[in-house]
Amino acid sequence: MNTNLYQLINCCIIEDDEVIRNGYVSLLSADEDFFVSGDYASAEAALEQLDRIRPDVILLDIQLPGMRGVDALPAIRKILPGVHIIMLTVHESDDLVFTALKNGASGYLTKNTSFNKIKEHIRDVIRGGGAMSTEIALQVMKYFQKNQHSPLTKRETEILECVAEGKSRSKIAQELFIDQETVKSHIKNIYHKLDVNSRAEALSVARKSRFI
Amino acid sequence: MNTNLYQLINCCIIEDDEVIRNGYVSLLSADEDFFVSGDYASAEAALEQLDRIRPDVILLDIQLPGMRGVDALPAIRKILPGVHIIMLTVHESDDLVFTALKNGASGYLTKNTSFNKIKEHIRDVIRGGGAMSTEIALQVMKYFQKNQHSPLTKRETEILECVAEGKSRSKIAQELFIDQETVKSHIKNIYHKLDVNSRAEALSVARKSRFI
DNA sequence: ATCATTTACCCCCTTTAGGGGGATTTTACA
DNA sequence: TGTAAAATCCCCCTAAAGGGGGTAAATGAT
Numbered sequence: 001m002n003t004n005l006y007q008l009i010n011c012c013i014i015e016d017d018e019v020i021r022n023g024y025v026s027l028l029s030a031d032e033d034f035f036v037s038g039d040y041a042s043a044e045a046a047l048e049q050l051d052r053i054r055p056d057v058i059l060l061d062i063q064l065p066g067m068r069g070v071d072a073l074p075a076i077r078k079i080l081p082g083v084h085i086i087m088l089t090v091h092e093s094d095d096l097v098f099t100a101l102k103n104g105a106s107g108y109l110t111k112n113t114s115f116n117k118i119k120e121h122i123r124d125v126i127r128g129g130g131a132m133s134t135e136i137a138l139q140v141m142k143y144f145q146k147n148q149h150s151p152l153t154k155r156e157t158e159i160l161e162c163v164a165e166g167k168s169r170s171k172i173a174q175e176l177f178i179d180q181e182t183v184k185s186h187i188k189n190i191y192h193k194l195d196v197n198s199r200a201e202a203l204s205v206a207r208k209s210r211f212i
Numbered sequence: 213m214n215t216n217l218y219q220l221i222n223c224c225i226i227e228d229d230e231v232i233r234n235g236y237v238s239l240l241s242a243d244e245d246f247f248v249s250g251d252y253a254s255a256e257a258a259l260e261q262l263d264r265i266r267p268d269v270i271l272l273d274i275q276l277p278g279m280r281g282v283d284a285l286p287a288i289r290k291i292l293p294g295v296h297i298i299m300l301t302v303h304e305s306d307d308l309v310f311t312a313l314k315n316g317a318s319g320y321l322t323k324n325t326s327f328n329k330i331k332e333h334i335r336d337v338i339r340g341g342g343a344m345s346t347e348i349a350l351q352v353m354k355y356f357q358k359n360q361h362s363p364l365t366k367r368e369t370e371i372l373e374c375v376a377e378g379k380s381r382s383k384i385a386q387e388l389f390i391d392q393e394t395v396k397s398h399i400k401n402i403y404h405k406l407d408v409n410s411r412a413e414a415l416s417v418a419r420k421s422r423f424i
Numbered sequence: 425a426t427c428a429t430t431t432a433c434c435c436c437c438t439t440t441a442g443g444g445g446g447a448t449t450t451t452a453c454a
Numbered sequence: 455t456g457t458a459a460a461a462t463c464c465c466c467c468t469a470a471a472g473g474g475g476g477t478a479a480a481t482g483a484t
Contacts, residue, residue, distance in 0.1 A: 101356035107349075130349030134341025137319075140352055141342045144313035153430060166413025168470075182432050188472075189430095197472070198440085200411050201378025365460060380440075394462050400442075401460095409442070410470085 008035040009126055012055035014046045014072070015039070015088065016064050020111070024059060027115050034119070043072035050079045057122050060105075062089040062096050070096050073103040084125040092135035098143070107131025147210040151193045159186045161212050163199050220247040221338060224267035226258045226284070227251070227300065228276050232323070236271060239327050246331070255284035262291045269334050272317075274301040274308050282308050285315040296337040304347035310355070319343025359422040363405045371398045373424050375411050 011034055015021040021039050028034040037053040040046040043064055058076065062069040073085060086107040087100045097108055106125040109118060110133045121131035132140070150157065162172040169187075173180040191197055194205045206212045223246055227233040233251050240246040249265040252258040255276055270288065274281040285297060298319040299312045309320055318337040321330060322345045333343035344352070362369065374384040381399075385392040403409055406417045418424045 098356065101353055102358055104357055105353070107353075124346045127346070128350070129346025130344075130351075130353045131346065132342075132344055132349040132352075134336045134339070134343065137342030137344040137349070138340070139342075140344075141313055141317070141319075144310065145316055146314055155431065163412055164416060166408065166410055166416040168410070170470095178431085179433060181434060184471085185432070185434095188474095191472080196378060198378055198380065199471080200375055200415065203412065203415065204376060204378040367461065382440095390461085391463055393464060396441085397462075397464095400444095403442080411441080 007033075009033055009122060010035050010037050010054065010056045011122065012037055012046065012050070012053060012058045013039040014041075014043055014058060014064070014069070015061040016041045017061075028119075031119060034122070043067040043069065043075070047072070047075055047079065050076065050083075054080065055083060056126060057084045057086060059086050059088055059118075062087055062091075062094070062100065068096075070099045070103060073100060073105060077104055086121065086125060086131055092133075092139055097136060097139055101140075108136045109133045110135045145210065146212075150209070150211040152190060152206075152211055156186055156190050156193075157212060159183060160190055160202065160206055163187070164203050164206075164212055219245075221245055221334060222247050222249050222266065222268045223334065224249055224258065224262070224265060224270045225251040226253075226255055226270060226276070226281070227273040228253045229273075240331075243331060246334070255279040255281065255287070259284070259287055259291065262288065266292065267295060268338060269296045269298060269318075271298050271300055271330075271334075274299055274303075274306070274312065280308075282311045282315055285312060285317060289316055298333065298337060298343055304345075304351055309348060309351055313352075320348045321345045322347045357422065358424075362421070362423040364402060364418075364423055368398050368402050368405075369424060371395060372402055372414065372418055375399070376415050376418075376424055 011028055013021055013024050013036065015024065018041070021041065025036050025039050028036050037055050038046065038049055040049070043060075044067055046058075060069050060072060060076075064072070067075075069087060076083065076085060084106040085104070086109060087105045088109055088111055089096070090111050092110050100108060107121055107130060109121060109131060113121070113133045117133070121133075124131050152160065158176070159172060162175065167175070169180045169183045172183045176183070187199075187202075190202055194202050196202045196205055203212070223240055225233055225236050225248065227236065230253070233253065237248050237251050240248050249267050250258065250261055252261070255272075256279055258270075272281050272284060272288075276284070279287075281299060288295065288297060296318040297316070298321060299317045300321055300323055301308070302323050304322050312320060319333055319342060321333060321343060325333075325345045329345070336343050364372065370388070371384060374387065379387070381392045381395045384395045388395070399411075402414055406414050408414045408417055415424070
């Protein structure tokens with residue numbers, strides 16, 4: 001019997017694949033630092049029990065039948081505001097990654113992550129850090145990177161960035177020491193290149209393609 | 213003499229602190245997987261030699277005298293487009309983190325990262341992954357997280373998100389099954405709450421505060 | 425040296441958005 | 455069940471943005 005029960009990391013696993021779920025349970029249970037307080041095949045089943053088992057860390061599969069993992073996130077947060085939630089996924093290049101991050105996940109790991117690393121990442125989040133497998137980190141970094149193949153010229157990009165800050169034609173003209181009509185001209189050209197017809201739309205398209 | 217020279221990871225270190233720089237050099241050189249082809253106290257000094265030493269990975273300090281690390285990034289990329297650049301920093305909560313990510317860093321590590329982990333991260337980027345220490349990962353995740361204390365109501369947030377996608381009043385009205393005037397009303401309220409007076413400005417402010 | 429691109433500027437006109445006032449009805453919650 | 459907040463809709467008017475057309479100087483690459 002472990003005499004340091006208070007130090008154990010209380011884990012909970014939500015994962016629909018029975019084999020994987022049991023794998024995590026037995027491997028975590030085998031480690032003297034971890035204690036598995038619950039394992040569930042669906043978010044719904046877990047949500048009923050969470051206030052009772054009060055885990056420190058939840059391993060949450062992104063692809064669940066019924067309520068999706070990303071949607072379960074806010075629901076779990078409502079019950080246990082302080083819990084660390086680590087998302088598990090097979091698809092690293094999914095929009096769900098960013099949705100999950102927005103919804104407040106503490107970490108994001110691909111399922112091919114070795115179990116030793118998973119344990120390490122759990123300890124990381126307990127210490128207050130963030131957990132991210134290398135595949136996800138790469139995704140995130142790609143997300144930040146500007147697209148090198150922008151159809152916009154330097155000046156156009158410059159002006160679109162002013163637009164992104166909410167500046168009016170006159171303000172942009174003033175800042176760049178050019179005429180308002182010139183600004184208008186540039187914006188028109190930007191619209192043609194991006195095939196849009198409003199500022200917000202141009203920003204939306206340009207952001208999606210990382211031109212700005 | 214190592215007979216697997218071709219397998220060695222060719223590293224280069226750009227770091228102004230002599231002690232830290234030499235620490236990295238000796239520790240990396242001591243590992244049979246790594247080969248240190250150069251170490252420099254400034255970006256300028258390194259840039260002169262890069263095309264000759266052709267490293268696989270560059271450890272680049274963010275805070276350098278003269279040319280800053282983040283500014284050196286694009287310059288290095290120009291000389292060696294394929295090189296993996298790992299940024300090193302003491303301040304994890306710096307805007308420079310995001311600037312570096314935008315400029316195409318392959319990784320971002322805080323200097324308190326253990327040397328073993330640094331070596332692991334170098335191997336990660338060589339494999340095509342991304343490297344991020346837990347502190348940086350946390351920063352990045354915070355960056356993504358929506359602000360829970362938004363002054364905007366659900367409906368207002370919903371409408372602002374439509375605005376962010378470049379939709380016009382009429383389109384938003386159509387999508388939400390409400391009148392154009394209602395949309396206008398909501399947008400007016402949003403403007404008052406955010407203290408702005410245009411769509412792009414509202415988006416700019418709302419994004420900065422993570423309301424959307 | 426030349427051709428394409430970029431940057432800059434001008435006019436007329438239409439559409440959309442924004443500022444100011446309202447009012448009414450849900451909805452949430454104490 | 456009463457009240458506040460949120461959501462809905464209406465009007466008048468002005469300011470800003472967008473669509474169409476155009477010209478011309480600077481820049482850059484071949």
